Amino acid sequence: MPMTENRSKLIPALMGGSVIAIGSSVPGLNWANCLCCLWVLVGGGLAVYSYQRGLPKKKGVSPQDAFILGIMVGLFGTLFDTFLSYLFRETFGIDTLQQILSQFKGRWGAFSEEFETSIKMMEGLGPWIVIWELISGFIVNSIFSVIGALVTAKILREKRK
Amino acid sequence: MKSLVLYFLILGLGIGWFLAIAVPSWIFHVEGKPSFLCCAIEYGFSSICHQIPERSFWIWGHPLAVCARCTGIYAGFLLAILLFPFLKRSVFRMSSSTILILAFLPSVCEFSSAHGGILVSNNFIRFLVGIPLGIGLGWLFLTGVFENKTKRKRQCQ
Numbered sequence: 155m156p157m158t159e160n161r162s163k164l165i166p167a168l169m170g171g172s173v174i175a176i177g178s179s180v181p182g183l184n185w186a187n188c189l190c191c192l193w194v195l196v197g198g199g200l201a202v203y204s205y206q207r208g209l210p211k212k213k214g215v216s217p218q219d220a221f222i223l224g225i226m227v228g229l230f231g232t233l234f235d236t237f238l239s240y241l242f243r244e245t246f247g248i249d250t251l252q253q254i255l256s257q258f259k260g261r262w263g264a265f266s267e268e269f270e271t272s273i274k275m276m277e278g279l280g281p282w283i284v285i286w287e288l289i290s291g292f293i294v295n296s297i298f299s300v301i302g303a304l305v306t307a308k309i310l311r312e313k314r315k
Numbered sequence: 316m317k318s319l320v321l322y323f324l325i326l327g328l329g330i331g332w333f334l335a336i337a338v339p340s341w342i343f344h345v346e347g348k349p350s351f352l353c354c355a356i357e358y359g360f361s362s363i364c365h366q367i368p369e370r371s372f373w374i375w376g377h378p379l380a381v382c383a384r385c386t387g388i389y390a391g392f393l394l395a396i397l398l399f400p401f402l403k404r405s406v407f408r409m410s411s412s413t414i415l416i417l418a419f420l421p422s423v424c425e426f427s428s429a430h431g432g433i434l435v436s437n438n439f440i441r442f443l444v445g446i447p448l449g450i451g452l453g454w455l456f457l458t459g460v461f462e463n464k465t466k467r468k469r470q471c472q
Contacts, residue, residue: 178362191363195452217460290359297332298363301452304459309411311462 163205163223170201170223170303171230174295178231179238191298194231198302201227206310214311217304224303228296235295236288318461322400325457329396333389336360336380344375356380372438383438384422384445391449392456399457411455418451 177183177193201223206215215223339353357380360366364381371378372386379386409417421444429436 217462220459286355286358291362294359294363301456305411305415305452305455308455308459308462309415312411
């Protein structure tokens, strides 16, 4: 027996993904991510909430549906976030490689010579940085938005009883 | 059987995630220099944590990939996964929203009082207030995942 509902999850997932992207990219708003990826959790939760609004009364969102919604939110959130970050970088002329270098310089102290050389080799591999950003972003966003979606689904199921 | 596999999958992911925050420090300790893997892992975590070195625990002479608060959250989440099979029916009989509020409360109090200048926070406090948040989220996550399965089992009995 299929455990998932037929109702479209696309619109709720797009809404959740937009929340992640806006919350994570806009300076000032993105501080909330320091508290357990709050925007990603909220994105997953919002998707479940809006999905549930279209369901019949007393019918909650199943864990399976919440899981799928969380993954979809993670995917859209990553795509939108990467796009918005790209726009910010292009608009304000931020050099991605320099940004990464300065980020790690603060954490790792002085670079060893070969490390700096190998990092500079990446200059010609600009798209790979974006690809890695997409992959790592998708993993992280999906995990946290699935958590947000499942927790919200559980709370809403309790409230519907 | 399916539930058991799912539980061990979640447990494996939880352990892997928790250990991943120490991998860059370990690589640096072993190899004596940073590598691409270090950067890839740290860059991966950078989207979910500010990674300020002064606010992170240091291991093998280098900061962990996430701050002390996030370390506490992940430790709490892992603790919830480990304790879930043993505490299932005996504790946390509150509603999910109450658990969520109680889980966030210590972090919110610490965060606002530290930023309001009432309390001078340190990494140990940040770690401690992160633990209930991790436990709360982990507990709700697991009960959400296994809720339907437990109900069906009870109905069959």
